[in-house]
Amino acid sequence: MRPDTKAARPPRQVRKLSRRLDVARQLHDLEQDAALDIVDIERLRMSVTRSMWFFLAVGSVFTTTGVHDFLAGDLTPADPVWWGCWGVEPCLVGILITVLRWEAAMIARGIDIDSRAVDWLKRFLLGSTLVMNVVPALWPREGGISAGMLAAHIMVPVLVFFLAEVMPIVQARCTQARRAITLTAPDTAAPAPATTVPTPAPASPAEVPATPASVAAPPVSPLAPVERLADPRTQTVPAAAVELDGLGIPVAMQAQIRQLVADSATAVTAVDIQRATRLPLPIAARVVDRLTPVTANGYAH
Template sequence: MFRTHRTDDQGETRTVQKLRARLAESHQLHDLTSDPLLHAVRLERFRVSVTRSMWFFLALGLGFTTTGVHEFLAGHLTPAAALWWGAWLVEPALAGILVTLLRWEAEMLSRGLAVDAAPVVWLKRLLLGATLVTNVWSSLRPPSGRVEYGVVFLHVVVPLVVFLIAEVMPVIQHRCNAARDRVMATAAPMPTIGATASSAPRPALKLPSHLQAVLGTKAAQVREQGRAITPADVQAAVNVPDAFAAQLADQLNAA
């Protein structure tokens, strides 16, 4: 005896209904995962993750080089000398300047501004060059008088790695931002936010619903202050390039 599948009023079996539901879900997932702004958000999160990792390893490298700088300045002294204690502050001070400079570079690059001015480049090279020289010198002239070639190798490689990390980080920022902007430039147009399609003077950016909600909340707060929405207000709510922020601000003000 053959077993038959149950059917609904339209003559579809349960298997067909399940496949139809899966197909509908697949279409919805494809529409969501292929949204350019979703890719832009993923790129931004990836940039933040890579940047944090680079900061972490940069801090580890600077922690190692601190011992070399101290050895160079006060390796022949004892803790009874004031310089022995003060020497521990030299490399953290230099590293603090470098970290502050790198943070400024990252912020400027995230806004699409170049940071290749000669004083900036030379300041980074001076800070990292001083770290390299002091570390190598202290390893070649240890207080014990015995040169350990493994220690010399580390005191050469680690400062060089720190130097290259400092040079690579702006490149990472720039390329990730360029990739994000390229993805956002492919965003399909949609009706103006807060207005009907017929009233839109020009195509608008396509924003996911959660970003529209965040932007709408920010727009309401600005309107309560009795002023027009600016690109800075838009960027305070959502992370978008300047051109897109200006367009969104015009759309919200028109709406």
């Protein structure tokens, strides 16, 4: 074989499969990171919020026409009031959405809204929109009553109101779910430098004081066994001592948790269990409650 001959490349199928395996390993590593749950929750929140905003805008357009028909009456576009009637319903909907966004921020922080003024304000906004949409349908200026238009003028304002009510709840619950995920900070602490203890120089025979024979230490036989007491802190808890029944955890995952407790030299936390098993944080906290009496002093209670 000549020296300038290139090494044989692996087959194309091998190279293609190797690239797929590399991608699979990278995806597996990313899926073990708890930050991926935050990304998924935020993506879901944005998607749901955009859809709800779109349908809320469509419903507001319909209610705006009903309110304008009620307020404008027999006015013509030559009258400035006719143009001003178009801004009444957007004003009502804007106030409603602003109040509900404030409620969402308070709910996400665990603060209850117990003010009657807030409840009455929302009811007044809903009632105003509902009345101004229903009256033109019940007493039309031309023709008779249309059952379809009457049902639409009742259903759409109520739907817009409840859609505006649900939107801040979605925002608040997504925020709570995102904040419930605990991220572990990377260990960036540098190891402490090892300190060397200087060894004293051996003393000369003249400086060593003579030890009386009466206080001399008894000779220790090299064959005598040295007894050491076992430190209870270094004793490992057997994996079978961990009781996890009743938590709804699969048997294989229970064995994985028991092995984690047996191999860990320190107390196992909820974050450790979540990273090892991908369990939700509340269930991992319940597992830690089961482990607390076992890992507190090294003995099962």
